[in-house]
Amino acid sequence: MGILIGVFLAVIFMDWRFYRIPNVCTGAGILAGLIMTFVSESVAGVVMAVMSMVIIFLSFYPFYLLGGIGAGDIKLFMMTGCYIRGDALVHYLLVTMLAAAAASILKMLVYAESRERLLYLLRYMKKAVLTGVMDEYQIDRTRKKCVIRLSIPAFISLVLMCAGAYH
Numbered sequence: 001m002g003i004l005i006g007v008f009l010a011v012i013f014m015d016w017r018f019y020r021i022p023n024v025c026t027g028a029g030i031l032a033g034l035i036m037t038f039v040s041e042s043v044a045g046v047v048m049a050v051m052s053m054v055i056i057f058l059s060f061y062p063f064y065l066l067g068g069i070g071a072g073d074i075k076l077f078m079m080t081g082c083y084i085r086g087d088a089l090v091h092y093l094l095v096t097m098l099a100a101a102a103a104s105i106l107k108m109l110v111y112a113e114s115r116e117r118l119l120y121l122l123r124y125m126k127k128a129v130l131t132g133v134m135d136e137y138q139i140d141r142t143r144k145k146c147v148i149r150l151s152i153p154a155f156i157s158l159v160l161m162c163a164g165a166y167h
Contacts, residue, residue, distance in 0.1 A: 001162055003032045004083045008155045011076060015151040019144070021072025026079045052081035052089060067139045073150040079153070084161070092157050094155055099153035111145040116157025 007029035011021050030053070037045040056077045063069040077093065084092050107114040120138075128134050141147075160166060 001081065001158075003036070004029065004080065004095070005158065005162075007032075007079070008151070008158060011072075012149075012151045012155055015072070015149045019141075019147065019149070021070070021076055022153060023075070026075040029073055029079040030075075030082055037082060049082045049084055052085050053078040054056060056081050056089075056093075058140065067137050069150065073154075075135075076154060080158070088167060092161055095111065095160060095166060096150070096154045096157040099156050100148050101152055103148050103153060107145065107148070113145050117143070117146045 009024045015021050034046055038047050060074045
């Protein structure tokens with residue numbers, strides 16, 4: 001877990017500073033995770049880790065297509081899947097999303113532009129349901145107060161898991 005935490009710290013810095021998670025960070029974390037898995041569990045462990053990454057990709061890719069999550073966030077979750085698998089991975093992702101939801105609620109309470117964004121989402125969903133038409137979902141990446149950096153809730157979830165707060 002030390003390598004995973006170290007990579008996470010680099011990812012958080014880059015995400016906070018540049019709103020990007022570099023491929024070199026997630027790539028190095030994935031490579032280290034696969035190597036460590038091979039050494040400790042052999043080929044079967046590596047196959048399970050790769051399967052975890054594929055499931056994570058397939059689960060989150062639709063949200064990426066809709067603009068609800070960044071590609072770096074998906075790669076970060078895929079990297080985590082090299083170290084955590086099975087029920088523990090599901091719990092990790094659930095706690096991460098709950099922490100992100102809490103951060104979103106706090107931002108909506110503090111920032112008017114976050115509340116405006118929520119209203120836009122609700123109007124978009126209403127139109128899609130009533131008309132069956134899904135227009136392009138407009139995303140303004142310059143409005144930083146509306147952005148949730150998932151690396152931070154993901155790291156909080158990892159720390160809670162390591163501390164034994166959940167399994």
